[in-house]
Amino acid sequence: MKLYLLPGIVFCVLLFQLPALAQGLIKGQVTTADGQSVDYINVVIKETDQQARTNEKGAYQMNRVKPGTYTLRIQSMGLSAQEKKITLHDQQVLVVDFVLQENNQKLQEVIVSGKKNKYKSGQPSSSLRLNEPLLEVPQNIQIVNAQTLADQQVISMADGLIKNVSGLTRLSHWADMYTRVNARGARMAAFRNGVNVTSTWGPLSEDMSFVDHVEFVKGPAGFLMSNGEPSGIYNVVTKKPTGSSPMKGEATFTLGSYDLYRSTIDLDGRADKSGKLLYRLNVMGQNKKSFRNYEYNNRYSVAPVISYQIDDQTTLTAEYTYQNAKMSDLGSVYAFSPVGYATLGRDFTTTDPGLEPTKIDDHSLFLNLQHHLDANWKVTAQLAYFNYAQQGANIWPSVVNANGTMVRNVSIWDAKNENRFGQFFVNGEMTTGKVKHRILAGLDLGDKDYMADWGQYHDLDLAENPFDPQQTTYQAPENGYPVWDRSTPLSQRAGVGGSISQAYTGLYLQDELGFWDNTLRLTLAGRFTYVKQSNYGVADEETRRFTPRVGLSVSIDDNTSAYALYDQSFVPQAGFLRNGGTIKPITGNNMELGLKKEWFEHKWSTTLSVYRILKNNELTADPTNNGSESFSVILGQSEAKGLEFDLQGELFKGMNVIANYAYTDSKVKSTTAGVVGITAGDRIPGFAKHNINTWLNYSITSGVLKGAGLSAGFSYQVDRDSWTWGGQNGIQDLPDYFRLDGGAFWEMGKVKINANVYNILDKYLYTGSYEGWAAPAYYAWQVEAPRNYRLSLAYKF
Template structure:
């Protein structure tokens, strides 16, 4: 470890050296407010006569780096409002401070912001945790952002609650209901990140985030390990949590809905010191949620305080704690099994046995982030996090399914614990060498992850001759009684005894240089990452692996609002699992080739991205389709290829009309198979839809007696779906097409917003599922029938 730390230090010093020696450029920083002195966020700032533009952040601040000495005119623009102009003179190695004011009332400005920029559907910048020192338009990769307005308009309350409709090609298999998110994209399950950290510690985690803590969600398509942490070749999503904004404000909301949904949330944002250096943000949420299936429930409680302190003009420290508590019914009860085909029973059929103990989850995370401006053009960021997840519960699965449909239900113990200690440090900035501009990123990523689980105990609820009949269910006292679990030993001891432990230690070093030519209209990215990992896969001795993965990208501005890009990069992802033959588990390797075009329309009111890609992925593990009850074996796939095209549109098309629309064609097949594996060359990869089409539209009346009234709605359409798992039964390999229509109405005036949405308007029987050969049975998980939600929110 010392050797790798030394390499990192040398890398950072090498790239930070220009901070001390750089000559020839200066920078402009400033603050933008409305006419009543409120921060104006997401305003475009242009240095006239150059190609340099930046966007103000949520606090109204902006920082334009790498400006050549000279006199300029600075212009701040927001769609529909007069520009603010200011003359500036830039000197070498100095930062000029400028304060700009938009001559418009705060109420009008907020309405524009809410519906066209920050609160709209189009984000032009990524979060600081993406490490991008440039607008999304210039990044040589397909990056899509689900904004806070998306989440609010669609009444999304957790990561597993319809987020994927906003991203081309993203699908969710509903695995374990609302416990885990598990999103598939570009032919594979993508990695889950939070604030730049990879927070996956097992096949299933992490716990799906409650939306009360979420500001927005960033989807990065293709490998992203060069700028964050180890990531899958297919992509990742990064949940960005809420932070203090420097404004004194708050919001209270209540949501009620069909099938026993009751939810309340509070958001406090403000200052703890008169000088505004010490800020806070506090989010609270409580939820009781039942189901359209009897006896199911999922109650959640969330607490998320954040404190930030501006030490001086150069240094800021932010500390964040997130606590999520979940109390839910047996996590396997979402599934239904039958011998004769999918959806053979009524949609509300449940195998759940009332009286089983709840699954209890306590999820804690602590994060500290330090940002320090080394100079006008260079910034150092360091952050560390500790994640602790504890689960005590059960998972129901049948031990047999008879030809007449009767089953013996079995519930198994599923106690689990995860601990992750994560740390990152990186520098990014700009250097000018002659006529070439360099955007440089260099850093270190380290992690220590441990996961323990006990699934060794199971209990049959039913008996031979007293099987459970889905057509005539009896939910009285089970024939074989309720289980009594042996938890006399600590979880770690129990897990190690059955080989239920996973651990991983890794170190990554990465360097990226984006060279800008012709006044930064042409940008060439050269990057590389070195990753070393030591891991234990369900017991045994540690296994080590290391690899250097390169990245080459090219992005060209055809004009101020249009760019084309090409990208080649590779991925190296450690993975955990064990096979029946105790084969050595190799890390996932993959290569991605991608081309695309991006355009901002009408000064960034809306944006389109079109991309075409091909991903080759090797050594990936998947669940063994022959797993019986309480078995967790894996099989090695070999190699698979995913290729396709994607199109995303998001933003304000015309005044007050916000749209998200996307389409993806995905073709994912096995190109090589491991010897003795369960797949054949040419087989379709399970878990995706060949065609996905999504839309969401929001329109608000701005004049007349009905001012503030709005209408919203959209659909999701999945065509040619593959099942969730591989099976030898041809009739079970494909799922029927999926179409879901949602619609709603809202009223927004001053500080009050009322919102009603109806989901699954057509009341279709929607589900995902597959077939288990060892059970000789189909299984599926149904989605809710027609459902309504009403929410009321008040800003103060």
């Protein structure tokens, strides 16, 4: 018997020996007169003051209600109150629905004037598959919602979004081309609408114009995948039609420092009178330069969505997103010096205005079918297709001389990424005796192919006349510009050594058993995964693995829960060992304890968690590599452990807050015999031991200044590490990081003006690494923008 199952089995045996309490459950749906769901409204039992709040779908649920006759009351400022007399019996599940007489348009006016909770989210999206409130999930899951994105004027995944969640850092970010998010000692997998779009060099960072919110799942997420890092995943959830009638929309114009000009429009409505055919359209256009010379990032995107209600139980949604990017050479964001970090001006760049831009076309298509078998069971089927094409290059020095001069080298970077996904899963609820079951079962299929041509190079400078970072005037490169040979298809140019492919099949089954009217919940689950992959010339490798998941969550009261979790994952990996040995997959497990609480009538929430992740067989670059070698070594075992705290919501009237803290201790626990340059106790690069973030937003709610307000926030990182191990010199510590942002806004009716200033203290902020493999070695770092601003005007119609 597996030892990790023993506590759950013993607990179940003891549980059935205890008497059941006399309690029942009340749940239901709140809708408007025109059939739209009503979110974030309170349902109260008048006789006891016990209450529940509807979620994003208008659903509410009251647990552990004593039998009796009561009056249910539902009300909100500006809306007509409703009351219903009910009688609840022992162990009964009573469904009580409400229909507000106001239509959706009237309701929207009430929400604007009443200001529903801005930053707090209590329910995950359906694409996360967990059909339950976050309070009951035995895992640390945080959501960054649309209001947060708007208030902070976040325009892409790479644009400071992660500061809203504890313990997240970014690593080696290529000019906003893609976003690598790290947490708990490793990279988080990137998801969109529930499918795993992670690749070595992607996906293209999502523009926030078509994003509704982003969900961060800490630790392995067996309900979504097992063939990934145990650090967790982030799931970008795109905007869907809400069926507004008449159509509603929002147009926004933003301008900012360094010639940022950006326009977006969001249209949401019905295409027919019956309300069966719904649409959503988001369009964005942007021109953006930089504080560095010759650097730019111009983009546009189009994202139409159509949803058709086939019948009362079935909905089909089709979604297409196109992103186009035209940006300067990707390596332009880095600075290099043999002396040390931050020894060049913030505006330094190695790029040149004569270099061709990098061009990217990114297409994605989703087809989603949801069918309700009855009130308790739902089937979801989803197909997704991604096609990413890139034509460009990357600049990096061939050599950095001891006096700081360098020879800049440009290498071609043409790439294509094509992904296909299929999903089928079932959510359901049933009761056996006095035990409630939440069932999740699913099948996941994925096929990913990436190819790239990195095989063409060109030095811009001559060794006898290198590029001088100290020069103050522009000089054309003495060796001229590269001319790339694109006469043959990319597939031929990439060849075996430039191609990555992965195909996987996963089967998942989960039963969350609820005892004592769902006061205590035991999750027993497992996933079987088959993966076949080929990386950079390494022959096809097949991996078959079963990964269990065991969770325990207990509701201390209606607003508080405690949980424990054990979950596993694995990562197929490929590489070349110097001794020609076999590469095994990384195996990882997460052990986690947590406490969640909703405060003051669900106005704000907190999550506190502690975790320990062990990883085995992880590859890392061989510290003895010279510049032309790409051998790996098996590191041994690493351990990540830490503490995370998150707070979201409205502290008091008008004051909304996001605050988080993380302590991360990620180290090598033991090393494999023969590994040199890395020893037990060495820290895993790419993290800060202490990471603190806050964001405060205060809105005046009455008087002549009603609708005006101020925002402020800071990010503080202590005891930071560089991106990589730095050869024989080890990890290079980076200085502590402190960034202060702030802003002001004014909102009246349909118009909102929002302004933010970033890096108010105008600090020289950067991340980087020591390139110890080079001869001579040098420092490489990336600088954040100096003090800069954004101003936006939004109009809702």
